Amino acid sequence: MSEFAAGKEVLSYCGKCKLPLAHMIVVMKDPKTIGKVTCKTCGATHAYKDPATKAKKVKTTKSKAASKKSVNINDLWAQEIASASGTSQKYTIKTKFAVGDLIDHKKFGPGVVQALVDGKIEVLFQHEVKILVHNL
Numbered sequence: 001m002s003e004f005a006a007g008k009e010v011l012s013y014c015g016k017c018k019l020p021l022a023h024m025i026v027v028m029k030d031p032k033t034i035g036k037v038t039c040k041t042c043g044a045t046h047a048y049k050d051p052a053t054k055a056k057k058v059k060t061t062k063s064k065a066a067s068k069k070s071v072n073i074n075d076l077w078a079q080e081i082a083s084a085s086g087t088s089q090k091y092t093i094k095t096k097f098a099v100g101d102l103i104d105h106k107k108f109g110p111g112v113v114q115a116l117v118d119g120k121i122e123v124l125f126q127h128e129v130k131i132l133v134h135n136l
């Protein structure tokens with residue numbers, strides 16, 4: 001029996017009780033779509049909310065927030081290293097670098113030049129961004 005009708009019982013998410021609970025169908029939108037339901041626990045009448053859909057929505061929101069949090073300097077660095085072309089050059093203050101150049105720094109490790117600032121280079125390393133002198 002998968003057919004619904006007014007007066008029948010259905011499991012719906014209740015916005016007041018914040019739980020999936022037994023509800024009584026009040027109105028059908030069409031023979032297959034439930035319109036309004038009345039919560040058997042709190043007595044509120046509201047639009048039918050599929051408990052499965054509700055659970056999915058919560059999950060999506062959570063994973064979105066998690067992925068937002070994980071975008072940090074380390075990930076950015078990994079992306080930049082992966083997309084940078086050419087071979088890395090050993091960093092010395094005498095070498096001239098350009099934006100997009102790969103740098104091999106003896107202390108900070110591999111990095112990518114992000115910008116030129118007042119004749120210096122802004123380099124993204126795995127754990128930090130450094131302003132370094134170059135082209136001396």
Ligand SMILES: [Zn+2]
Pocket residue numbers: 014015016017018021039040041042043044
């Ligand atoms: Zn309720």
